[in-house]
Amino acid sequence: MAFKHKDILGLQDLTAEEIELLLNTADNMKEISKREIKKVPALRGKTVVNLFYEPSTRTRTSFEVAAKRLSADTLNIAASTSAVQKGETLLDTARNIEAMKPDIIVMRHAISGAHDYLAKRASFSVINAGDGSHEHPSQALLDMMTMREKLGTIKGLKVAIVGDITHSRVARSNIYGLSKMGAEIFLAGPPTLIPPGVERLGNITVCGKMKDAVEGADVIMMLRIQLERQGKSLLPSMREYSRYFGLSEDLVKLAKPGVLVMHPGPMNRGVEICSSVADGANSVILEQVENGVAVRMSMLYHVSGGGPTE
């Protein structure tokens, strides 16, 4: 099984076997971060550019650490401090960066599909670090890596995803990935934040009440309410949202014993998750971050080897 993609734009484009290869490589790369010398020479001489049009701490630093552990040279371009502020288009920015001969560009962009547009026009590899409300493949991969590590397998797991499904690229990537890997997905959230027809994307049940989604769940994945992406009219109030779709200790008790509580971060404590759950025994939120580095190392390694499909 070889990875033959130049880019990773989303989990919708990958097969179950390719996802498994990325996860296996990530499992085996995790050990590198525990060594005294946390570096292997695999991507020596490669240049990785982090091009972020939206703010990010976790994803950007995680990609940067991952690239450095593989010995690649990294540079970061944040749109807020670059010529983008002066009105440069995405393609012009990319052409200018291309002239400096990068090998991989890791990009986050507010517009869904920006990566696809870029990947079709670029000689370098493009990794999607989040595009609008479309996909966030590295997040879903690290979520799946954490599930596999803690529960042994993904096949047959009951995964509840709760919150703003419409605007969540994390949810969309997880829906594609988890469905391909054979999990059952239960979605819950305010009806205004669940896209109609979402069931068609995978193995999905939409639940009206949060209780129905988390009951008997192996994994509860909470999503952040993305105030920057939604109009004001979709939620009556944060307080009401928290009351109906916040994860409390009582709700955790309805799930299977040993249920994994996940959150892609950054958390709004007291809104979608209460602090005692976020810091509780079932929470694997910090393990998710740790696995994020290994998953991104795996993605960088495999795209740098995968040429266009012959």
Add this chain to the structure above:
Amino acid sequence: MNRETTVILDGVGVKRALTRIAHEVLERNKGIAGLVLVGIRTGGDYLAQELASRLEEIEGVAVPVGSVDITLYRDDIKSQSAHLPVGKTDIPFSTEGKKVVLVDDVLFTGRTIRAAMDAMMDHGRPQCIQLAVLVDRGHRELPIRADFVGRNVPTSSKENILVTFDEANHPVEVVLEKP
């Protein structure tokens, strides 16, 4: 296509060679103190286990055994069309100041050993690194030699040496495939 094959070491031959290597390792290092074995995946890791059980039989003390995957250290990583899957490196002990015996099945160009030595150096600074191989088939491309050799086999570069293992990862035999 049927390839012509010759058995170079049968089951008994492999066992004898490993037993002899175990004795040579002990003789060279004056016992087992400070010794650790690291097998190169895949093949060398199974042989390292075999060698460790022989050392334990002789000395009555268990030797730490680890395995190293050298995929990320390969020098041909750029020329491959798609990257090879990465295996797990598992060295659950410190190699700092230890006598490391690297174990591999076949010594050929020496490039794998170069990669494995680089990997070992990233795990700490061993007192020394020695190399034990089941078969040395020649054609070195780097200045590397083995300290312990099961069998020297002169080969042409078009031939292939295959060490086979059973389901429990015990070595079965060594076969030479002619083109």
